Amino acid sequence: MVNQQFDGRAWINGERVDARDRATFDCISPVDGRLLTTVARCQQADVDAAVAAARAAFEDRRWSGMAPAARKRVLIKFADQLLVHADELALMETLDMGKPIRYARAVDVNSAANCIRWYGEAVDKIYDEIAPTASTALALITREPMGVIGVIVPWNYPMIMAAWKIAPALAAGNSVVLKPSEKSPLTALRLAELALEAGLPPGVLNVVPGYGVEAGSPLALHMDVDCIAFTGSTRVGKQIHVMAGQSNLKRAWTELGGKSPNIVFADCPDLDKAVEAAVGSIFFNQGESCNAPSRLYVEAGIQDRFLEKALALAPRYAPANPLDSATVMGAIVDRTQMDTVLRYVDTGKAEGASLLYGGEQALTQTGGFYVQPTIFAGVTSGMAIAREEIFGPVLSVLSFTDAADVVRQANQSVYGLQAAVWTRDINKAHGVARALRAGTVHVNQYDEDDITVPFGGYKQSGVGRDKSLHAFDKYTETKTTWIRIDSPV
Secondary structure, rough: OOOOOOOOOOOOOEEEEEEOOOOEEEEOOOOOOOEEEEEEEOOHHHHHHHHHHHHHHHHHHHHOOOOHHHHHHHHHHHHHHHHHHHHHHHHHHHHHHOOOHHHHHHHHHHHHHHHHHHHHHHHHHHOOOOOOOOEEEEEEEEEOOOOEEEEEOOOOHHHHHHHHHHHHHHHOOEEEEOOOOOOOHHHHHHHHHHOOOOOOOOOOEOOOOOOOOHHHHHHOOOOOEEEEEEEEOOOHHHHHHHHHHHHHEEEEEEEOOOEEEEEEEOOOHHHHHHHHHHEEEEHHHHHOOOOOOOOEEHHHHHHHHHHHHHHHHHHHOOOOOOOOOOOOOHEEEEEHHHHHHHHHHHHHHHOOOOEEOOEEOOHHHHHHEEEOOOEEEEEOOOOHHHHHHOOOOOEEEEEEOHHHHHHHOOOOOOOEOOOEEEEHHHHHHHHHHHHHHEEEEEEEEEEOOOOOOOOOOEEEEEEEEEHHHHHHHHOEEEEEEHHHOOOOO
16 A cells, blocks of 8 residues: 555635534545545535635635636646646545556546646637627627536546536636545545645635535535536436425536447447457446446347457456556445445346356455456346446346347436447448437447537436536526617617
């Protein structure tokens, strides 16, 4: 274990503070089960203090009143600070939630910094509108910041998910209260410090670590929070919408679960590439991704050949020490999540699926939480491993016979986050992509990405979109100012 000291105190009004009642919880590393630090266990009083600080910052316009170009300069410097401290942040992310440090450094830090920089660059390039009214009126359509934004983010991509929410919210001129997951709170607290160093005024970004029912619920229910943005499970997302309605009818934006179908037709243009994408995408980040392609549909005529290739690749993803730069699959975030994944493996076997690879806990001698890459074949749509989000390195392989058959199977899910289609037939690619009920459909690749495109889902995968200019719609109000003109001419 790297000898590193971490500050787990909350961040309110530009200062590190203990919880009001000085309560804490343990931050345990999934790498080897050791205690990293104790973290402030924020509750109602702490959320109240953070919201009050955010409201005061918004009302006195220390941030919202800045010219967009001035906010841009601060956000760009904030992004630069992430890169200056990239090694520190990557180590923190790996120790806190178990992902391989090679990806924490190359993906998570860089993606978070790029997101913050992009929204900083964008904010002074968005123009308001004038409506095409009659000459007797001038109708101005302007965007205004909402006020205080509550943000609740999950444990699987702590920095990236925080950046996706706070970057557009801050760029638009809002103040933010961020509640990170209790399973991975450390980088969120450090980001707030780096934002202050970059010039973000005190009170504009506050961080309240704690448990969902003790800190998240008070934030979602708070009468002085204007908007709540959440990424996490569909079960909790539904509760967020209820709490928004029970309180002040605040705007509620939720990016939720997924059970993404990855469809490989027999005329796939590059079978090796399709296999590498299918295996690599489900085992990336230990399968702890809402958009992981956990339902793999392979046309019956090529399924045996596909599975042979997939099984040959699986050993590459054997879990190993996340601090080793060669490791490609690390630790599950905690024992609870590891046990959940292993229960799904047992369920899959009990339901009659064929376990072709993995399915066991690994590296038990480390004290950490590791699961082997796991592949099931003979899966049918009614099985739990084909319907429910496992959030672990478990791939379910299903068979299909034609396009209509696979679209029907794919769309049976309550989720609709992402999907993929592999075919050399452009008509089939367009037709199937159009028929799939998903927020993003990849064609002949999986999970290629850019900050310029929106991210979000259909059905119970959530409401609203992260990323792209569309994210500004979530954190701004649209105002019409109607001016009567009595022309003297």
